[in-house]
Amino acid sequence: MDMNLITACRFTAACAKFRIATMLAAAFVFCTISLATDCATGLSDQEKITRFKQLDGEAESAMQQHRPAEAVRLYQDAVCLVPNSARGYYGLGVAEAAAGDFLKARESLRTADRMQPTTGMPLLMQVRVNFSLGDIDTLKSNLREVADRFPHDAQLHTTLARFLAERNLFVVALAEAMRARQDSSDWNSSVQLAVLENTIGAYEDAIRNALAVEQNPAIPQQVRGAAAGVAGLSYESLHQTQQAVQYLNEAIELDGSQDNSYLALADLFDQEQRYQDAVNVLKQARTRVPDSSTVQLALGADLIRAEHYKEGLALLRELLQQAPDTPEAYISIADAARKTGDAAQEVLALNELERHKPDYPMIHVLLARAMLNQQPPEYSKILDELSIAARNTPNDPDVYFLRGKIYVALGRYEQALPALQRSIELRPTEPSAYYQLARVYQKLGRTDLAKQQFERVKYLESANSK
Amino acid sequence: MIEGTATAPNLLFVRDHFSEPEVWLDNWKLRIEGHVERPYEFGFADLVEMPSRKIEAVLECAGNAANGSAVSNGLWEGVPMASLLEAARPASDAAHVLLEGADSGRLMEDGPPLPYSQVVPIETCQEASSLVAFKYNDLTLPRRNGFPARALFPGCYGMNSVKWLRRIAVLRAGEQDTIFDRSGMNRLYNRVRSRSDREQITRVSTIQVKSAIAWPTDGLKLPAGHYAMWGFAWSGTGAIRRLSISGDGGKQWNPGKLQSQADPRSWVRWTYEWNARPGDYVLMSRAADSSGSEQPLTRDPARKDGYELNYCLPIHCSVR
Numbered sequence: 001m002d003m004n005l006i007t008a009c010r011f012t013a014a015c016a017k018f019r020i021a022t023m024l025a026a027a028f029v030f031c032t033i034s035l036a037t038d039c040a041t042g043l044s045d046q047e048k049i050t051r052f053k054q055l056d057g058e059a060e061s062a063m064q065q066h067r068p069a070e071a072v073r074l075y076q077d078a079v080c081l082v083p084n085s086a087r088g089y090y091g092l093g094v095a096e097a098a099a100g101d102f103l104k105a106r107e108s109l110r111t112a113d114r115m116q117p118t119t120g121m122p123l124l125m126q127v128r129v130n131f132s133l134g135d136i137d138t139l140k141s142n143l144r145e146v147a148d149r150f151p152h153d154a155q156l157h158t159t160l161a162r163f164l165a166e167r168n169l170f171v172v173a174l175a176e177a178m179r180a181r182q183d184s185s186d187w188n189s190s191v192q193l194a195v196l197e198n199t200i201g202a203y204e205d206a207i208r209n210a211l212a213v214e215q216n217p218a219i220p221q222q223v224r225g226a227a228a229g230v231a232g233l234s235y236e237s238l239h240q241t242q243q244a245v246q247y248l249n250e251a252i253e254l255d256g257s258q259d260n261s262y263l264a265l266a267d268l269f270d271q272e273q274r275y276q277d278a279v280n281v282l283k284q285a286r287t288r289v290p291d292s293s294t295v296q297l298a299l300g301a302d303l304i305r306a307e308h309y310k311e312g313l314a315l316l317r318e319l320l321q322q323a324p325d326t327p328e329a330y331i332s333i334a335d336a337a338r339k340t341g342d343a344a345q346e347v348l349a350l351n352e353l354e355r356h357k358p359d360y361p362m363i364h365v366l367l368a369r370a371m372l373n374q375q376p377p378e379y380s381k382i383l384d385e386l387s388i389a390a391r392n393t394p395n396d397p398d399v400y401f402l403r404g405k406i407y408v409a410l411g412r413y414e415q416a417l418p419a420l421q422r423s424i425e426l427r428p429t430e431p432s433a434y435y436q437l438a439r440v441y442q443k444l445g446r447t448d449l450a451k452q453q454f455e456r457v458k459y460l461e462s463a464n465s466k
Numbered sequence: 467m468i469e470g471t472a473t474a475p476n477l478l479f480v481r482d483h484f485s486e487p488e489v490w491l492d493n494w495k496l497r498i499e500g501h502v503e504r505p506y507e508f509g510f511a512d513l514v515e516m517p518s519r520k521i522e523a524v525l526e527c528a529g530n531a532a533n534g535s536a537v538s539n540g541l542w543e544g545v546p547m548a549s550l551l552e553a554a555r556p557a558s559d560a561a562h563v564l565l566e567g568a569d570s571g572r573l574m575e576d577g578p579p580l581p582y583s584q585v586v587p588i589e590t591c592q593e594a595s596s597l598v599a600f601k602y603n604d605l606t607l608p609r610r611n612g613f614p615a616r617a618l619f620p621g622c623y624g625m626n627s628v629k630w631l632r633r634i635a636v637l638r639a640g641e642q643d644t645i646f647d648r649s650g651m652n653r654l655y656n657r658v659r660s661r662s663d664r665e666q667i668t669r670v671s672t673i674q675v676k677s678a679i680a681w682p683t684d685g686l687k688l689p690a691g692h693y694a695m696w697g698f699a700w701s702g703t704g705a706i707r708r709l710s711i712s713g714d715g716g717k718q719w720n721p722g723k724l725q726s727q728a729d730p731r732s733w734v735r736w737t738y739e740w741n742a743r744p745g746d747y748v749l750m751s752r753a754a755d756s757s758g759s760e761q762p763l764t765r766d767p768a769r770k771d772g773y774e775l776n777y778c779l780p781i782h783c784s785v786r
Contacts, residue, residue, distance in 0.1 A: 143515045171601065175511035178492060197491065201475070201605035202613070205491045428691045456689035459786050 039080035052082045059091055068098035086116035093125060102133045120146055120156045127160060131167055143172060147179060154184035161192060170200045187219045187227075194230045203234040210234070214250065225255025229264065236268055244268055252284070259285055259292040266298055275306035293323055301332040309336045327357045334370065343373035364389035365398050372402065379406050397426035401433050408436055413443045431460045471522070471698075471725075471735050472603055473538035480610050481527045481536055483582055484571035487630050494614050496598065500564070500635035503555035510614050514600055516545045521595055522732040523620035524700040525627060528655055528670050529772050532779035533678065539698070539733040541604065542618050544597030551591060551636070561639035563591045564646055565617050568630035573650040580649040584626050585637065586619065595620045595731065598631060620731035621702035622671050623773075625655050658771040665770070673702030675761055676776040677709060677736070677753035684781045693740045697751055699724070700733035704756035709736040715748035715780055716763050722751065730756075742785040749781040 043051060059074035075092035082088055093108035106129045113122035123146050130139040143160065150156050157180035164173035174196040181189045190213050197206035213219055213227035232247035245268060251261035262285035269278035282299035289295055296319045303312030313336055316329045323329075330353035337345035347370045354363050368385040371377060383406060389399045400423035407416035420437045427433070438453035473479075491510050499505035520543045527536035551563070567582040590596060599618040600607065607613045612629030619626045637644065646652055659666040677699035682688065699706045705727055710719040722738040736751070754760040765777045 137517045140515045140517060144512075147511070147515070171514045171606070174491075175514045178509075178511045181492075200601075201608070202491055204609060208490065425692055428689065428693055434689065455786070459687065460689055 039077070048081050052078050052085065052088070055081070056087070056091065059095065063095060063098065068095050071095035072099050072101075084115060086112045086122075089115065090122055090125070093122070093129070097125065097129050097132070102129050105129045106133070117149065120150045120153060123149075124156065124159060124163075128163065131163075131169075136169075139169075140172065143176065151179070152183045154180045154182075154186070154189065158184070158189055158192070161196070165196060165199075170196060174200055174202075187213050187216075187223050191223060191227050191230065194227060194234075198230050198234045198237070201237075203237050206234040207231050214247070214254075222255045222257075225251045225253075225258065225261070228254055229258070229261045232261070233264060236264070241268065241272070252281075256284075256288040259289045259295050262289070263294060263298055266302060270302065270305070275302055278302040279306050279308070293319060293326075297326060297328055297332075300329065301335075304332050304336040304339075307339070309340055312336060325356050327353055327360055330356070334366070338370065338373070343370060343375070346370040347374060362389075362393070362396070364392065365396065365402070368402050369398075372406070377406075377409075379410055382406055395426055397423045397430070397433070400426065401430075401436070404433070404436055404440075408439060408443075411443075413440045416440045417444075429460065431457045434460065471733060472540045475540075475603055475605055475608050475611075478538045478540065478602065478608060478611050479525075479527065479530075479536045481529075481624065482569065482610075482629075483573065484569040486610055487568040487570070489568050489614065489630055491614055494568075494632070496615065496632060496634065498550060498554040498634045498636075501557040501560050501638055502551075502636050503557070504553070506554060510600070513545060513598065513615060517549070518543050518545050518600075519594075519597070521597065521618075521620055522729045523595070523618065524673070524731065524733045525618070525620075525624050526673055526676075526700070528623035528625055528774065530775065532775045532777055533684070533781075534775070536624075537676075537678075537700070537733075539700070540602050542597060542599045542620075543601035543604075544599030544615070544618060546594060547596040547598055547617070547634075548592045548594065550598060550634070551588070554636070556588065556636045557638070559638050560588050560636045562586065562637040562641070563588050564633075564635040564637055564644050565626070565628040565631060566633040566635070566645065567612075567616075567628045568632045573654070577650050578648065580645045581632075582628065583644070583646045583649065583651055584628055585644065585646045585652075586617075586626050588636065590619060590622070590626075593619075599627075620729075621673055623655070623673055623702075626671070655773065656771060657769070657773060659766075659768045660770055661768075670771075670773045673700065674774045674776040675699075675701035675703060675706075675753050675755045675759045677751040677761060678779075679749055679751050679781050682749070682781065682783045684783075686783050688742060688783065688785050690742055690744050690785050693742055695722075695738040695740045695749070697736055698733040699736055699751070699753035701753065701755040701757075701759065702731070703759045705730035706734045706753055707756050708754040709734075709738075710752045710754075711738045711740075712750040712752070713740075713747045716750050716752075716778060719752065744785050747783045747785065749783055750778045752778050 055074045055078040059071040059078065062071040062074060072092065072095045075088060075095050079085060079088040079092055089108045089112035093105045093112060096105035096108055106126060109122045109126045109129065123142050127139055127142045130142060146156060146160065157176045161173045161176035161180055164176060177189065177193040177196050181193050190209050194206045194210040197209065210227040210231040214224050214231060228247045229251035232244050232251055235244035235247060245265065248261050248265040248268065252265070262281050266278040266281045269281065279299065279302045282295055282302055285292065285295045286299060296315060300312045300316035300319060303315065313333060316333055319326060320329050330349045334346045334349040337349060347367065350363065350367045350370055353360055354367065364385045368382045368389065371382045371385065383403065386399055386403050389396065393399065400419045404416045404420035404423060407413065407419060417440055420433055420440060423433045424437065434453045434457045438450045438457065441450035441453060494510050495507045496513065497505070497507040520541055522539070522541050524537065524539040530536035562585050564583055564585050570579055570581040572579045597618045598615050600615045602611065607616060612631070616629045616631050617627045655670045657668045657670050678697050679695065680697040681695060695711065699709050706724060709722040709724055711722045712719050722736045725735045727734040752761045762777045765775065
């Protein structure tokens with residue numbers, strides 16, 4: 001699918017979502033119509049108006065049925081009949097945008113705006129079109145015009161804030177959310193503002209706005225819960241863990257139906273290696289939000305971190321039956337197998353991961369390491385894995401260290417030498433590589449070099465311990 | 467360790483004269499006034515919806531020690547100060563601009579508490595790279611680094627890049643008795659050279675060419691081997707053109723390798739392949755820029771102030 005088609009699809013979806021057809025009817029009236037004479041010669045004025053309405057209806061219908069090119073043709077005919085119809089040019093602009101012709105769309109929308117400057121719809125659509133054109137300076141100019149002409153239209157600013165946030169233009173989204181909040185007593189707009197402040201790093205402002213909502217008992221619990229969650233996340237970003245825990249718990253108490261507060265709290269416990277606390281939170285989440293696969297995955301992983309292997313594995317295997325493309329689940333299963341000394345299971349889990357996600361980062365090094373723990377190790381297969389790893393990540397010292405270790409185990413000391421030297425070159429401060437190198441020199445009878453490497457191990461360990 | 471070339475927001479250096487002011491997004495305003503036809507003020511929402519530009523730039527405190535951490539580099543985004551001034555239509559005899567922050571206090575024991583301020587030539591403000599910055603590395607500025615907006619003069623020492631910016635006042639030539647003079651700020655950030663019979667005092671402004679060794683660190687013990695020594699070099703007088711490394715305290719120099727420089731005002735990462743044989747080393751890095759400026763090996767003995775400490779600093783390292 002090419003880029004234009006993607007953006008066109010996005011527009012089509014956006015048009016459906018925002019019910020452009022309904023908004024057309026509401027926003028634009030058939031005002032001061034002047035009729036063209038060169039489009040439909042022979043038609044009376046009344047007939048032209050009737051024809052215009054007919055074309056307009058057909059075009060709307062074409063848009064709803066995702067046929068923007070047809071809608072463009074119909075609107076072109078309509079504006080030819082009634083050349084000063086703001087409604088016609090707005091419809092044409094929307095259809096051209098849906099068809100992927102953003103430059104023409106921008107012109108049509110500008111014309112509509114000039115004809116009927118009392119509604120913000122053409123400007124709103126211009127913001128969308130300029131985003132698709134990647135013209136952020138003109139998009140900002142549209143926003144300034146909205147601010148000048150519609151300073152108190154909270155709904156328009158809220159719509160813009162949502163659109164911009166969905167496109168990751170967070171700072172301008174925040175600006176629009178600030179403008180919306182000026183003229184709105186809607187608490188949701190305060191939460192939206194706090195969410196954006198948290199997203200762009202204005203954590204103290206986010207906390208202040210979120211707590212104003214969270215602490216107001218007159219506001220619905222669900223909104224207060226969302227606000228408490230934002231406050232918790234902002235406190236976490238400020239590394240104020242105690243307050244973060246407090247407000248994430250508060251979010252769960254106020255609205256336990258949202259999985260993100262539980263996940264954020266568990267994540268915070270994970271960072272502090274409080275795995276049992278994380279398990280407790282996620283178990284609570286499982287009872288309140290039983291269908292959340294994200295909670296299931298997080299709980300499975302935390303059960304394993306907390307060494308409840310059987311329960312964790314059961315949960316993760318159940319998840320993989322429904323969603324086999326969940327790499328983190330395989331990693332957690334492999335983790336459990338390694339911790340319980342089951343190298344065969346670890347290899348199996350990683351093989352499954354490779355089957356589903358062949359480009360998973362470091363997968364071949366992980367596999368090689370797991371295979372080394374199997375008894376007896378299949379060295380040739382491990383070396384094959386390491387060869388693939390070396391091709392994918394040629395500067396990973398672990399690849400060469402493991403290769404060196406295998407050559408040592410196989411007694412192929414001359415081959416071990418360059419592998420270990422490369423590992424040291426890439427990570428000169430790791431004592432274990434020098435130790436393996438010393439062993440190699442010993443086996444090759446080069447005792448002076450072996451002694452030098454052993455001294456380096458000792459020196460490095462003492463330097464590191466200081 | 468700094469990956470790439472950008473300093474993380476939580477590591478962006480902080481040097482203040484006064485305590486951090488309480489500024490919120492919804493009550494912050496920036497006023498542009500003084501000798502202008504159209505004084506005006508605007509808020510954060512207005513600022514971020516103006517055309518902006520991004521610049522990768524280094525910011526260094528004028529008093530940053532030779533091995534100091536009061537230097538950072540990152541991607542700044544802001545509105546060109548030139549366009550903000552132009553909208554206010556400065557008088558034809560406008561010569562300087564006073565920049566005032568929301569932080570305030572007393573610089574002199576007998577002086578009044580006044581806001582932090584600096585005076586900058588209007589030509590400097592009109593340079594394309596001079597910004598009222600509101601983002602750093604794609605996030606809002608950290609609170610302690612001037613949130614929600616600060617001045618940014620790439621290539622100049624940090625004192626001019628006034629944090630928590632709230633007022634820009636255009637001044638005529640020779641205009642005095644501003645808060646800049648009354649607060650005593652005019653006595654700081656001056657280069658003082660002792661001459662035979664007098665002291666020569668000039669204002670510090672442009673960042674002097676400098677480099678730093680990030681690895682190895684001072685006092686490190688290493689096993690013999692091949693290492694990639696690395697660090698950064700920067701300058702306000704031109705793009706970095708050369709970086710040399712010495713292992714013997716500056717007697718012999720070898721060329722280091724410069725990585726690409728995003729902007730002449732950003733710092734550049736350098737590396738040096740070091741074959742470290744057993745011994746004791748005095749490592750030094752020395753940068754030179756496109757204007758021909760080169761880091762001095764030692765501090766100018768005539769200097770009496772504590773600014774522009776850009777001489778080459780020795781790093782001691784032993785290899786066994």
